[in-house]
Amino acid sequence: MPKRATLAMVAQRAGVSVATVSYVLNDKPSGRIPESTKTLVRRAAADLGYTPNVAAQALRTGKSRVVLFIIPHLPINFTIGEMMTEIGSQLDAHGYVAAMLTTGERKLDLASTVHATSPAAAISLVDLTPEEHKLFASRGIAVVETAFASLDKQGVWHRQLQRAISHRQIEHLVERGHTQIGWAQPVDPRLIGLANMRMAWAKEAIKSYRLKPPVVQRFALKGAEADRAIKAWRAKGVTAVACYSDLWAMSTLEAARRAGIDVPSELAVIGIDNIPLTEIVEPPLTSVSVNMKRNVEALIADLLASIADEPQLTHDIEPMIKFVKRGST
Amino acid sequence: MPKRATLAMVAQRAGVSVATVSYVLNDKPSGRIPESTKTLVRRAAADLGYTPNVAAQALRTGKSRVVLFIIPHLPINFTIGEMMTEIGSQLDAHGYVAAMLTTGERKLDLASTVHATSPAAAISLVDLTPEEHKLFASRGIAVVETAFASLDKQGVWHRQLQRAISHRQIEHLVERGHTQIGWAQPVDPRLIGLANMRMAWAKEAIKSYRLKPPVVQRFALKGAEADRAIKAWRAKGVTAVACYSDLWAMSTLEAARRAGIDVPSELAVIGIDNIPLTEIVEPPLTSVSVNMKRNVEALIADLLASIADEPQLTHDIEPMIKFVKRGST
């Protein structure tokens, strides 16, 4: 196989120095190099199929094209999975590589990984500790926290998006004429941070319609626990249940069927996430979710701006929300 | 902050040359360096908290510590998600970094990514094309295909593991006294490769018990389609259904309930994967799955052996299988 093209080879072919090639390809001392030289260089690079050696770039600059991607040690659900793949492919399109790092039960040794990879940035689906933040800050590494990270610590639009999703759930139930709403909450401590935020936003939305506060039921994903929740909701006159996620909504649907309660005429149910399973149940589940492609586009835009030390853009929340009305409401 | 330790700093502290430090730390010309020198060097490295600069290593050797991790553009289910995180954390433990690469609808430009990252190895959850294999082979990059890759192309133990799981499904149903078994098959073309293998193994197992061939029903994850499947199974005297995965099993359970068929007394159902949702249904779903930790340990062992050009180890399949009997059988 032919030797891989280097800057020097491009320089020779273009009849200029390696310095000039580097300047042109990196568009560096902007406006100082004439168009004619640029064309020459670019053609030579294209002819040779030149791609930079990232190791050499990293060694020279002290920064790699690696973006650390910190993932919680949870069962990866469809939504997180979608986010992971979307982040991976969008970073790839920008010439970055997403390096997966899973937080185990034990504390993650972030310092040594940061040392070993010299990442350009980090995306974390979990909260980082103050020390970890300090670690990144001291090396000038851009950080974005999202998903399972505490939403109150996040940038404005992440928070607004999650809030809008919760509001959308309630808005839909109110439009369908419900006045006493229930809320299905998990008990798993790993989910509770996000779940508490969602519940708070749901309460906020319900209050804005001047309705009574929701009847909250907490349960794990076991049939018997959902059965108890159903009983409690019925006893308190609840006609519609907004759920922390589709899994709790499905559990609620199952329990309703076991109790002989018709959905949606006696009890409406709405979830969050739009997982593929929404259609296996009868009736299929109404749900609200994030348009992950758009969401990640915004996230990556923020990250790239942060890497380049440019000001953050503003993002329109509305197109990031996907609402699908199905039979359960 | 203090400057990061380099080989030169370690050498100075130990009172030896950088060459010696490199030899000791990489354990290279084995047995040529006296223990006393080694101890000296190792202590100096530890004192300084030395970690090698991977960019410099990569530049020098032409090989990075990156392992390309090629992921299908599918909704990531729990099993794939678990595999991804497990692979990520185990590679990390061995000093490698898992770089996610998602295959989009369009063809993946693997060549440029390989060029850009000079990976030490690649793990692919999908089949690679002959050209892609050639690309890796020409650069001496170790490759492991697994999960969604066609199992007949895989190494012996991957295949045996998947086969054993399918056999275990059938074995359990036979033990419970069933003689006419049904099989639930997906229609999604992205799943059909793996699904066909599983079905073939199930048929093989059924034949080994001298039972009639299974009644195969193909359906998407929609309630109405599963309803049709149930009807067909009942019409042919099926008393137990083995399913391609837990999702199809859950869909089957739902359809059985709608048809007023009792599970398991009138119809037993068994899945594959042991997803967290197995317990939200009544009765909870019996399932067989891979013990992902063990499975990935074997996979990584193969990969490391391949990178080091060492002979492959053999692996015991039995501990990689997890069978959980629940109420549905």
Next chain:
DNA sequence: CTGAAAGCGCTTACAG
């Protein structure tokens, strides 16, 4: 057994 030195492929002050 150990060290001096070349060189991997870049980027970037600096000189002209």
Next chain:
DNA sequence: CTGAAAGCGCTTACAG
């Protein structure tokens, strides 16, 4: 506007 050259931190023949 362009080029010569240093140097990032390693590994590894090679010499002693």
